[in-house]
Amino acid sequence: MADPDTTEIMVNGYKTIYVERFGILEKTDKKFVNDRQFRVIIERIVAPLGRRIDEASPMVDGRLADGSRINAVIEPIALDGAMLTIRRFGKRLQARDLIQLGSVTQPVLTFLRAAVQARLNMVISGGTGSGKTTFLNVLSNYLPEAERIVTIEDAAELKLMQPHVVRMESRPPNLEGRGEIRIRELVRNALRMRPNRIIVGEARGAEALDMLQAMNTGHDGSLTTIHANSARDALSRIETMVLMTGLDLPIRAIREQVASAINVVIQVARLRDGSRKVVSISEVVGMEGEIVTMQEIVRYQQHGIDLDGKVIGEYQFTGVQPNCLKRFEEVGVAYDVRELSSLRPAESLW
Incomplete structure (x- = not known):
């Protein structure tokens, strides 16, 4: 999130994280410790937004304080583990x-x-x-x-x-x-x-x-x-x-x-x-x-x-x-x- 060149962050399960820089997707070497840690992070992100994510409501959209858009999907909808997508908005282009x-x-x-x-x-x-x-x-x-x-x-x-x-x-x-x-x-x-x-x-x-x-x-x-x-x-x-x-x-x-x-x-x-x-x-x-x-x-x-x-x-x-x-x-x-x-x-x- 601190990299200004990163416009999209895509987490496909706790082990796989992709980012988009300059319009190109790149796989990173970052990962979460386990699925439980990843789920806790997702819950911490969506809780301040007044949303919930659980089996009864396994998808959530929201907007972070900096204007970034988030989408999270968990089991049973996400077949291979929880997924998180963050679209970041950098400086306003002229x-x-x-x-x-x-x-x-x-x-x-x-x-x-x-x-x-x-x-x-x-x-x-x-x-x-x-x-x-x-x-x-x-x-x-x-x-x-x-x-x-x-x-x-x-x-x-x-x-x-x-x-x-x-x-x-x-x-x-x-x-x-x-x-x-x-x-x-x-x-x-x-x-x-x-x-x-x-x-x-x-x-x-x-x-x-x-x-x-x-x-x-x-x-x-x-x-x-x-x-x-x-x-x-x-x-x-x-x-x-x-x-x-x-x-x-x-x-x-x-x-x-x-x-x-x-x-x-x-x-x-x-x-x-x-x-x-x-x-x-x-x-x-x-x-x-x-x-x-x-x-x-x-x-x-x-x-x-x-x-x-x-x-x-x-x-x-x-x-x-x-x-x-x-x-x-x-x-x-x-x-x-x-x-x-x-x-x-x-x-x-x-």
Whole structure:
């Protein structure tokens, strides 16, 4: 935990401990004395969080005082012994840090800054550990200081720097199985708090419907993240999450809500060399028949791997004129599309 370069700690039974550094998993030579000692450590970690872990409740999630996220699983669910996963959050990365790391380029960030300032509704999509929350934190730097921003999270990870930020966190059931407060309830409550913008740390369930309705009823400029492998998959996941409400909504009605609510989907990914990058920016442009239509604006094109195992690639502009340029002009956001044109033109797919 003292190593600032360690971003994830994974304990698979008392004898096996892995850590992630710079996006690469490494097995360490550390271990606990025995399973009993390991179980005592887990109990000491979760007890101050007001949680319990035993045979009746063998899984637990929580947030440590330093903001790190923990997940613990014990027998009988864990077949080979108790398991503990700790995701650590180091210093808050800034836009310049992502540029230095090669996670994004300045022309791409300039476009996204204009999109945030023009109050476009944006979804950051990616797999586990791909850097969704980190990138959401960076985009939050472009939010105006004069706005009232409400953040809603399952485990508080966002670190907004604006002065008028209201933070809410969901709550699991207590030891008696009562008192649970879900993300969906917090989204509904946020609408009564006079927000200028709503930021949901991660949409993963029925709250997606309330988020779409908020985006479609004047709360534009909202941001959220979602687990998905592509921009198209992100929209499909949102559609699936809306169906989780149990309401008998027609698929076309859901897709119309998605098409009118979401403006931009940013896809992030962790590549083979462990690096995290923005790999695609797509714009939702409307409906054609029963299908939500999108157009890709920027993509990261991989060309191979160098001798050091690093991914070789470059950002490319697809040449598509973003529809949101009209929105930029309407709200007075200065943006020159020649910024994107400075990127290499994308290769034809045909």
